[in-house]
Amino acid sequence: MFLCRAASSWAAAVADHARSGRHHAALTVFRRVLAVHPAAAAADELACSALLRCCDARLAYQIHSQACRRGLVSSNPVLACSLLGFYAAAASSPTAAIPPARKLFDEMAHKDAVSYTAMMSALVRAGHWMQALALYPCMLQAGAPPTDHTFAELLSVCASGRLHRQGSQLHAQLLRWGTDLNLVLKTALVHMYCNCGSMDYAHTVLHSTPQTDVVLWTAIIAGYAQSGDLQAALQMFRCMTRAAVLPNAFTYAALIAACSSSRALQAGRQLHARLFKFALEHDTSVCNALVDLYSKSSSRLLDLLHAFHAVDKPNVVSWTALIAGLACHGRDEEAFLAFSQMRVSGVLPNSFTVSTLLKAVGNSLVDLYVRFARMDDAWAVATTMAFIRDRFTYTSLARGLNQMGLQLRALEMVVRMFHEDVDVDGFSLASFLSSAASLASIETGMQLHSCSVKLGLSSDISVSNSLIDMYSKCKCMGEAKSVFQSISEPTVVSWNALMSALISNDCYNEALSAFEDMTLVGAKPDGITFSLVLFACNHGGLVDIGIKYFSSMGTLFGVLPQRSHYTLFLDMLGQAGRLAEAASIIDLIPVQPD
Structure with a gap:
């Protein structure tokens, strides 16, 4: 009895199943009829148009082939538009859909608003935004009045491309055609203006109707x-x-x-x-x-x-946000563990996940290899971090190269940072100034000084301390003193840098004067400070003053002498020929002499 039904009856059943989303049922009915009456089934335009809703690519290509063979593309606009709709929404690849869709569109003898809009949809899905917009004037020239769907499609293009001028023109066209500003169009206009940063226009559209x-x-x-x-x-x-x-x-x-x-x-x-x-x-x-x-x-x-564990089914965005959050909290190992758990749960990472993980863990790996002087491995990791290398990556590399005596290669890192638009902070710049200081290269050092001024880092305390060190090693004590005087609140590191600069330029008395100034302004000296003081006293022949400073370390400043201080003190006494005092001190040293 089923086989005796009129063609319109089974075609209507196919259409009803397809419209209701029962695609499997629609295909089953069609295949049963096709098996018994292949010619009738393949020629039924209503059934073919409905079947295209099922998004079965193989069947759609067969329908298209049959339509071309029977000349239905040019004579049946309903079937042609259904084929266009399929290519716009269900083709395996948006880009691959364009050639057959364009060929189909060009073969249509009578193009209406529906066919133009379907072709626009295919172009939009493939990312050909300007081509989609270019169809609108062609549509008007062909005498096909635009519909709500046409405007909604084109406004979405303007929103995605932030095309304010074209979006405003479409808004004017919409008003000119007297199109009813329903909620769909209002939302499309608001979305377009918001994406283009025109919030005033978006606000006006919002309140243009009460709906x-x-x-x-x-x-x-x-x-x-x-x-x-x-x-x-x-x-x-x-x-x-x-x-x-x-x-x-x-x-x-x-x-x-x-x-x-x-x-x-x-x-x-x-x-x-x-x-x-x-x-x-x-x-x-x-x-x-x-x-x-x-x-x-x-x-x-x-x-x-x-917040993460509240998600019922975490997706790739959830996991990526968690990994980024763990990295922000300095939990690099846990970020890597989260990445592993993500893979185990069956969620595949995307490019953002990988870049986030590399940014979190990559710098830690670079730093680890640098600590063990494995610079080739550190550089290998850094090269995998394309587009996500940051100042921490390059600062770690520069520090490692400095430690290996490769200052010129370390300075190449700052050039790379500028070329890649990587932010340079005070800590990074201090590392590069250390490289310049080791080379005693005043030209490079002065260029870095200029960079610090341009970048607004000249007042950074670590940069200032490194500049003092760099200028002193380049025998430019005037510049070193000038940098120190520009520091509003010198730290103990700043004072030590100044004293070290003076000592390295044989200004021993001036170094001791700096120490006195330091104590007068209330800065508390540390162990390094007293090492510099004892060295200055030794090389400046100021033994009695050196004895006084050594004796005051613990009593006045709360700095307990370490083995290095005893070594400097004994060397000072020995150089002055005061061997008896040196011998008596050795018996009183609280640490085991080496």
Whole structure:
């Protein structure tokens, strides 16, 4: 009895199954009829158009082939548009869909708004935005009036490409055609203006008609969040609640993301508390935003872990945010463990995951190899970190090269940093100044000094201390003193750097004067300071003064003499020929002589 049904009857059944999403049932009916009446089944345009909804690529290509053979592409616009819709939405590759879609579109004798919009959709999906926009004037010239779907498709292009001028022109065209500004179009316009940074226009569109829904409100909230205006986003959220529109997960995710960008931890916590009212505390998108917030703004690791473990089914974004958060908290080993757990759970990492992990663990590996003087291994790891090398990577490499006496290679690192637009901080610059100091290269050192001024790092205490050391080793004591005098609050390291500079240039009395100045301003000397003082007294022939300073180390300054101090003190006495005093001191040394 089934086989005797009229063609329209089984074709209608196929269409009904396809429209309702029962694709397997639709294909089953079609294949049964095809097995018995292949010619009738293949020629039925209604059935073929409906079957294209099933997104079966092999069947779609067969239908296209049959349509071309029977001349249906040019004569049947419904089937042709169905084929275009398939290529736009269900082809195996967006780029691969364009040649057959374009050929099909060109063969259509009568193109209407539906066919133009379908072709635009295919181009948009393949990323050919400008080609999609170029079809609009062609559509008008062909006498095909645009529909709501046409404008919505093209406005999404302008939103993705931040094409404000083209988006504004489409808005004007929309008004010119008298198109009803329904919620779909309002949302598309708001989204376009938000993405283009035109929040005033987005606000005007929002209030142009009274109709709103959660999608529209979320679009403008997300727009303010993306522009970094947290207060405006929160104000829109309050307006939304006053309008009795209930927020959804995407609304909260956008707001929490704005709190994360603004480091507004307290506001983020308040939003977190509101999630329980709407049973959204386990929503993946919301929890991902919370993980990012707590990783950037909270000093409590538990906040991060609780937010992550609240996700019912963590996706790649969840795991990547967790890895980044653990890295921010200095938990490199745990970040690597999280990466392993992610793989075990069946979630595949993407490029962001890998780059985040390399940034977290890669620098630790580079630093580890540097500590063991394995510079080839350190460099091998650094080369795998393309696009994510940062100042920590290059500073570790420079420090290792300095330790191996390869100062010129160390200085090459700063050139690489500038070429890769890597931020240079005071610690990095101090490492490079150390390289220049070891080379006694005044030209390189002065260039780095100029860099420190341009980068606003000239007042950084570590940079100033390194400049003093560099200028002293280049025999430029005037510049070294000038740098020291520019320090508003010299630390003990700064005073030690000045004293070391004076001693290395044989200015022993001046070094001791610097020590007196240091004590007068209340700076507390350390063990290195007294090593410098004893060295200056020894080489300056100031033995009695040296004895006085040595005796005052513990009593006046609370610095207990170490073996190195006893060595310097005994050397001073020996050089002065005061051997009896030296011998008596040896018997009193509290540490075992070496």
